[in-house]
Amino acid sequence: MEKKCQLPFVEPEIMSNAYYAFSWGVIKGNLGDEYDKILSRKYINCYFEKPFQNEKFVIATVDALSEKQNVILNQALNLHKEVASALRLDFVSMIKQCILNGYYVFNTCPSICFNESDSQNSKTKFLVIGYDSINERFIIKASNQVGCLNTYEVNDREFIDRLLNLPKENIELKFWRFNNDNPLILDLSAIVAEFSDYINSKTSLVQYTKNKIYGFEAFERLIEYLKEKLLLGQPFKRELLQSVVDHKYCMWKRLKYFAQQQIISREYVASAEIVYKLSTSVFSLGLEYNVIADRSTGEKVIESLTNLTEKEKEYLPKVLEELTAAKLDLTKNNHCNQ
């Protein structure tokens, strides 16, 4: 076995959820700029969910990992510790063999594994991207307390022991491998359907929809949520604000790609960039409000988010029109070529 091995990983731009961030980092690490083709149909629609006071703003209505698109092959091990022990599984060796064969290893563990917290209750998602047998280390990406991804080098045996000693019956690991054979098709039908869902505040996907509000209405609900918090003098959830930035960043990147491919007019890229910049103001002002608890700052957050939503409502229906026209052209051409 190789003494050292590290799989490709590029620091991701989206950070609202470590799961998305890791899959982004893996795909981008393997694909480089071609990632835009995959991004073009991801994170288009979104939803706001409020079950039991735990508000969520989710920018991946489906297939956050790109598994269904066959971009990442996802496999899972979820074994009872009693069984793992009876089978005499050597997880250190298994993980190293995985990495050597192109598999990243994903799971959640206590932040204490990376000395990020003293509490066993604080959890973090991690991705093992490499190993160093000489120094008996795993190279791991994990999010720190402020939501940024760090690279950690931890003793391999100690790390596995910590996972095995968690107060859970089972040991769970997921294995991701980038699929080099994916033809990366630009699926305009799926993109149009997602844009249409987003603009019409619905989903045409088969999923559990209770308590979920989609698309533009999700932003309206988010604004209401912020107003409620402001009224109560409570802080805004950082993850929700970060999701807005991520969503708008992806929209901007996506439209830029469509314009480069001459699928839509360039003017919309400028609109998307303005919206993205507004979202960064929402985020930074939101954090400021959380620190200083100043009502006028909170109001500015709501104002920026309202402006951002209005702006999108103005220009995105036109983008949808152009995408639909491009889809029809493509269908006609395909028909003629047959």
Added chain:
Amino acid sequence: MKQKILLPLEYNPCVRMYQGEAFAMGMVEGNAGVDIKPWLSGKFINCYFQEEVQNKFYISFNDPWTLEDKILTHQCLELSDELHKIWGLDYIDLFKQMLNLGWYPSGRYNEEYIPQKNAFQKRYFYHDFILVGYDDTNNTFQSAGYLEDGHFKQYDIPYENMVKAIETLRTSKNYLQFWKYNSTAEFSFNFKRIISDLSDYINSENSLPHPQYNNKSYGLSAIINLCEYLLKTTSQCGYIDLRYTRGLMDHKYIMNLRIKTLHEHNLLNNRMWLEKSKTVYDIAKKIHLLGLKFIITKQISIAQKLCDMIYEMVSIEKDYLPNVLISLKSNVGDQLL
């Protein structure tokens, strides 16, 4: 390691329209050793129908594998053949080790390599399996399932056939699951669930977290849609899938058992409902027999009679079940809801 082991399984489980349900209930009933009727009366209440998918009618979408009720426990390996090979995992050894620890291995295999199965030595057929034992004296696993004679029973799979049946799957990964009966399982009577699910069934709704399909119908409407589908396939194709008539029979058996249990708990005060549920169950048994008769005779009049009986069954349930629900709610009051 032991030379042979055989884990308990009930080969005549109360629900067996599909193999999956039969595996789950077979493990539960085979291990329980206590009266499970109070618990069972809170299961298999609502049902759904969806024409576009392969298995169109289900009576078991609410925790069919009893994990939420903590009766069976579960672990899984969802791995590609490639990863199995990288790790050097040997399927035969893995299954035997698991069986030794009391875990039932289950998953998907290619029936082309499984003796006594319809597709054996004929064609690729992706299907579910469960293992209940192994025997090193003749190098076989013991499994249970529907065989080519149409019966759910135990059968043997030679070790090498089992490996071949998994390795020839045309899927990107294999789903291997391992089930174990929880020896401290409690078969409690879930009154709240009965009221909620029965209400959904009567009103043809679903209030459980479940993917929403536009064309999926629930409860009594699902049974009517199933009836329409059976009428269509029998008249147009001369074909009937007996799993659906079996499912109706299973559903009505449990409804009858539920009404009996509610009576025993003094939660229902009208004996007429007990008789009604028994009548419906008897009709469902006849419907299943008519299905068998249709397969042999292909007479459309039999299919028509079968469908008329489904409508009759629905009509009786529409008549008495809303009163059962009202009675349940009034007898117990709102404190449990």
